[in-house]
Amino acid sequence: xxxxxxxxxxxxxxFADRFVDEAFGVMASWNFWVxxxxxxxxxxxxxxxxxxxxxxxYSAGIPIAIELVLYFFIxxxxxxxxxxxxxxxxxxxxxxxxxxxxxxxxxMVGGNPQHDAFGFRNWTGDSPVMLEYIHTGDLGRFQxxxxxxxxxxxxxxxxxxxxxxxxxxYNPRKVLPAAYRARFTVS
Numbered sequence: 001x002x003x004x005x006x007x008x009x010x011x012x013x014x015f016a017d018r019f020v021d022e023a024f025g026v027m028a029s030w031n032f033w034v035x036x037x038x039x040x041x042x043x044x045x046x047x048x049x050x051x052x053x054x055x056x057x058y059s060a061g062i063p064i065a066i067e068l069v070l071y072f073f074i075x076x077x078x079x080x081x082x083x084x085x086x087x088x089x090x091x092x093x094x095x096x097x098x099x100x101x102x103x104x105x106x107x108m109v110g111g112n113p114q115h116d117a118f119g120f121r122n123w124t125g126d127s128p129v130m131l132e133y134i135h136t137g138d139l140g141r142f143q144x145x146x147x148x149x150x151x152x153x154x155x156x157x158x159x160x161x162x163x164x165x166x167x168x169x170y171n172p173r174k175v176l177p178a179a180y181r182a183r184f185t186v187s
Contacts, residue, residue, distance in 0.1 A: 002163045006172040012160050032160070040071065 007014050010032060017025020044064050051063055074085050108119025132140030133147050169175050 003173050003176045006169070006176075008168070009164070010160070011163050043067070 013029040016028040110117040130141040133144035
């Protein structure tokens with residue numbers, strides 16, 4: 001849709017308004033705004049939690065202040081520095097994600113100090129695969145699934161940024177299809 005109708009700004013919000021319903025467009029815009037507002041506090045809290053896992057003999061304000069200063073300088077720096085920082089930070093995220101997937105799999109199949117394959121414990125016997133949430137029975141398991149899905153899907157961000165680049169791209173109908181193919185074959 002972005003290749004067909006390149007619009008500057010956040011085209012997915014405009015498309016939701018134009019092709020689905022005005023109310024859907026309003027909610028897509030509000031959802032994107034809430035997501036953007038939640039990203040920096042989420043990252044600050046996550047980073048601080050990770051550091052406190054190994055050390056807790058310092059003030060929590062120290063890493064938060066350092067991160068805010070780094071965010072500020074990266075965002076006010078020249079565009080080339082910002083792009084370079086984004087490239088290396090994204091590369092680090094990819095390496096970290098792949099490493100964590102491998103580490104988690106090895107740990108869950110028994111490659112841990114206790115040699116316990118706890119990753120598949122709920123798939124045997126009478127153990128429930130999905131835990132109940134709010135209610136009991138099938139409804140509670142479905143609510144548990146929805147809670148997990150909503151929590152995980154809310155923080156997924158990325159493809160919309162590629163669609164936002166359409167507004168600043170020269171000849172987007174020619175350039176963007178190749179960019180989308182490259183984006184979705186790598187991930």
